[in-house]
Amino acid sequence: MPVPPLSRGPGGVFANALLALILAVAIGAGVIGVNRIAAPAARILPPEHSAKSIDYASLIEDVTATELRRHFDAFRAAGPRFSGTAGCDRAADHIADVLAEAGFEVVEQPFTMTVPVTKRAHILDEKGRPFDGIRIFPFLPNAFRTPTTPRDGLRGKVLRGREGLSREFEDVALDGQIVLLPLGKPWNVVAGMGARAVFYYDDGSVTPAASWSHRVHASLNVPRFLVEGDIQALEGKTITLKARVDFKPVTARNIIGFLASDASADEAVVLNAYYDAYSYVPDRAVGADQSTGASVLLSLARHLGRVTTGRDRSVVLVFTSGHGEGLAGARQFVRVLGDADDRTAAVTRTTDDRTNAADDLEQIGKALEVARDQEYWAIAxxxxxxxxxxxxxxxxxxxxxxxxxxxxxxxxxxxxxxxxxxxxxxxxxxxxxxxxxxxxxxxxxxxxxxxxxxxxxxxxxxxxxxxxxxxxxxxxxxxxxxxxxxxxxxxxxxxxxSDVARDELTRATINADLAKRLGAYRRVLFLGLDLTSASGRIGLVCGEAPIVPRCMPADAEVATQFLLAGDGLDRADTSGSHRKTEAGRPRFENLLRKRDIQDLPFPTLYYYRDWGSGEALYFESSASLWAGHPSFAVVTLDDSRRHLGTPHDTFDRMLPRGGADRTLERLQTVARLIGAATRQLAAGHGRIVPTTHRGDQAGGIMDLRGRVVSQLGDDLTPSHGMPGAIVRLVALDTDCVSRVVPPGV
Structure with a gap:
């Protein structure tokens, strides 16, 4: 049917104008309505702060390569930093000392987690004497089966292979023997042929990433070890292998530093980095590159502490442990931080925890009196x-x-x-x-x-x-x-x-006090530093591509501060660019406006097989993101991270002789960029915009609470309590292949 032409007479012109006006009003009303529904409402945003000027020159003076080197040297001196070890404790002490010297109020948040602990690991020669010049270090467990031998050890001949394939041992009986392989080669074939244990050595030809099949998610009793020393001396020798690795509960610490705002502001900027290290050989978890985020954050502490005025928002630095144990430290912090939708729930929960812990301690103490009362034991x-x-x-x-x-x-x-x-x-x-x-x-x-x-x-x-x-x-x-x-x-x-209950009361008291303090912040911005020493370029990510739209426009407010920080630093120091690299690439990119983590090389290598699966990448910021807070990870770009989580993540590799200055210069630029953006946010620049993402409440992501039971003996139902049971969380990918995400969680 043909459309009738518009009226051209005087009356028609008036009618057309009236119709156009009605349509314009309708469209305007529709736009306003949609904006009210879809966009963050203006009434929930904080008022604009008076933008205070930033002294970029003083920041450049304070945040230097020398300061970074000091903290790297401290982490090197701490030794291996696998969660719960003495080296991890030494690193925590260094962090607490630095924050206190910088003027932060320091709070230590202790918590417990279970990790594999090496009791012994050594080899003896055929005459029962220690093998000089050879050291062995256990790998991570196969699910719950640690690299532990019988008390008398495993005795067998060491047979060397090159690829770990069956054709190498066609004429050899592997049953009961010990196989020696280069790192990165599969061990499942020789295990299936009867090998009782597998030794690995570094032949220098490859640096296997943490994703290679160094373990399985079933409790297969084939212990694996890294061997250091004269490999030739082992080949063909009959030895006795003795080792014991136990799962043990250990105490770890989050180190938290507070810088209060000038006034009683109800907003805070939280910067986080983990300080422990992960490796598939825990006793060789030196974690040089894994100390980058913590070292950068520490290099900012002195400068932030010197700024005594111009803070409209509080600054909280959070150094967490347990990164490779399911983000244990980050989850503990978020438990006291609470859910973004209910800032009082965490206070109530932790206060109840403290009350219950005090009651438990009192009841256990009185029960102990009964156990020691001979009068009671005479009652029949x-x-x-x-x-x-x-x-x-x-x-x-x-x-x-x-x-x-x-x-x-x-x-x-x-x-x-x-x-x-x-x-x-x-x-x-x-x-x-x-x-x-x-x-x-x-x-x-x-x-x-x-x-x-x-x-x-x-x-x-x-x-x-x-x-x-x-x-x-x-x-x-x-x-x-x-x-x-x-x-x-x-x-x-x-x-x-009673001792356990007393420790629990101490932890509950600290958590209750922390929750009360953090509960005063109506709105919190969480930035997790997931950095390495590569590239000198950083990006802002959400960490979970499917929910990126829910983190907008909060990301734009943060990204703008990084871009403005680069401009301010370049004005204060014309000797180098904080906006672009020497090759002309941007120092900072907001990847949420691209493909988030999908453009990073290391997630595609280690974490995802199907981008549609929507699995969490588990940056430290993931815990607060799922609690509903605007949370982002600041990650190093252009780095595949192949050496992270391996024994090759050493300081000699990261800071080689003759090449350390260049690495430190790159990190100096990154640290200044992050420091300037933090200064601006603390001074009230930009807004902390709520996100529309709401996962489970903070307590839900924090804990899976329940009673572990099993079926024992002739019982037909699982009803027998198993106190002290170890529970591991294993993710299933879209191919239903069991794996731990990320490697180490």
């Missing part, structure tokens, strides 16, 4: 038992009886293990009842005896305390608890629980 009648507890609070009785059950459970678990081992021996004998001569089969008799012992241990667990304390003539089991020294062990167990 139900009525007397009830009368004894009348004068004591119910939680004390619950703590006592729970601890008693745990001690009895130790006996049950030991008996269950003996039964399983005896059953295995019987199965290996063919599951017979009699031997060929008709005599009872020894393994079957041992299995039956072990089963009886296990059933007796289980029965004791279900007995009420009065019956346990009765003598045998009265239907009790006093002789059994005396044989097992239950009273003595219970007192020792409660004493250990």
């Amino acid at each position: 009648r139900d009525e007397a038992e009830s009368a004894y507890w009348v004068a004591r609070p119910a939680p004390v009785r619950a703590a006592f009886e729970d601890s008693l059950k745990r001690v009895m459970d130790q006996d049950f678990m030991a008996a269950l293990e003996r039964e399983q081992q005896a059953r295995l021996a019987w199965v290996r004998d063919g599951r017979g009842v009699h031997d060929p001569e008709g005599s009872p089969l020894t393994s079957f008799a041992a299995f039956r005896a072990a089963r009886v012992e296990k059933d007796a241990a289980r029965a004791l667990m279900s007995m009420p305390p009065p019956r346990l304390k009765r003598d045998e003539t009265n239907g009790g089991y006093r002789h059994r608890i005396d044989e097992r020294r239950v009273q003595e062990r219970l007192a020792r167990f409660l004493l250990e629980r």
Whole structure:
């Protein structure tokens, strides 16, 4: 149907004008409505701060290559910094000292995590003597199976391979032997051929990244070790390998420095860097490049502390540990920081934690008094038992009886293990009842005896305390608890629980105080420094490409400050450019306005197989991002990071003789750029814009709370409590291949 022409008469002109006006009003109303719905509402943004001038010249004077070198040298002197080690503690002490000297108020936030700890690792020659000039270092565990040998060790001949392929050992029986391979070569083939252990050495031909298959996510009992020393001396020799690596809970620390604003401002800029190191050989986790973020942040501390005026926002520097253990430190900090949508919830939660910890300590202390009370252990009648507890609070009785059950459970678990081992021996004998001569089969008799012992241990667990304390003539089991020294062990167990509860109260008190202080900030901007020594170029990323749109326009406010920082620094120092490299490339890029992490070389190499999967990359900023805070990572560009997470991440490689000055100059430029942007943000430049991303509440990303149970013995359902169980989080990619993301988490 043809469209009628517009009216051209005087009346038609008026009608057309009226129609145009109505359409314009409708479109304007629609735009306003859409903006109100889709865009951040103006009323939720903070008012513009009065922009204070920045002294870029003083920043250039304070933030120098010499200052950076000082902190790198301190991290070098600390030694390997795998989480929870002495080297990590020495690094934390250095950070705390630097912040205190710079004028920050320093708070240490302790927390516990579980890591593999090397108890021993060495080899002996055929005569049982130490092998001179050879040192071995355990690899990370295969899931829960650590590189641990039997007490007497593993004895075998060392056979050398080049590729780890079956054709190299066609004429050799690998069963029970030890294979020596270059780093980066697969070990699963030789393990399948019967090798009892695998030694790796560095042949200098390749630097295998942390993503190579140095372990599997199943508890395969094939220990692997890095060997340093005279490799030729090992080849063809018969040796004894002795090693023990245990999963142990360790105490780590976040080091937090506060610089308050001039007034009682309710906004804060949080800068974060991790200071520990990760490697697939934990005892060789020197982590030179992994110390870059912390060294840059420390190099800014002195300058930031000297600026005593012009801060409209508080500045908080957060140095975290446990980066390779699922961002343990970052998650602990975010737990006290709380959710962006409810700034009071963290205060309430941590205050409750402190109250509960104090109650637990008191109840355990009183339960310990009962365990040491000979009058209680003389009670054997139900009525007397009830009368004894009348004068004591119910939680004390619950703590006592729970601890008693745990001690009895130790006996049950030991008996269950003996039964399983005896059953295995019987199965290996063919599951017979009699031997060929008709005599009872020894393994079957041992299995039956072990089963009886296990059933007796289980029965004791279900007995009420009065019956346990009765003598045998009265239907009790006093002789059994005396044989097992239950009273003595219970007192020792409660004493250990008391020490743990006291530590927990200390941590809960610190967390409650931190939450109260951080809760005063209505809005927080979190910037995580994920830096290396390469390139001298940095980028701003969200870390999770699918949710980038939700982080806009918060990113633009931050990116603008970095660009303005470059201009200000160039005006103050014309000897070099803080905006562009010598090759003309920008020093800073906002990658959220491109493809976020998808343009970085290391995520494609180590983290993702399918960009549509939307898996978290787990920068330190990820924890606060999922708590709803505007959070970004500042990352080094043009670096594949192949050496990170490996024993090759050394200071000699990062700062070689004759080449260290160039590296430090690049980092000096990066540090000044970050420092100037921080100064501007602290002075009130730009806005802290809320994001529209809302993940699980902060407590949800922080902890998976629950009771670990298992199915034991003849139980049909998993109901047996497993205190002290180790739980690992393993991600599944889109191909359903189990892996840990990132390497080390």
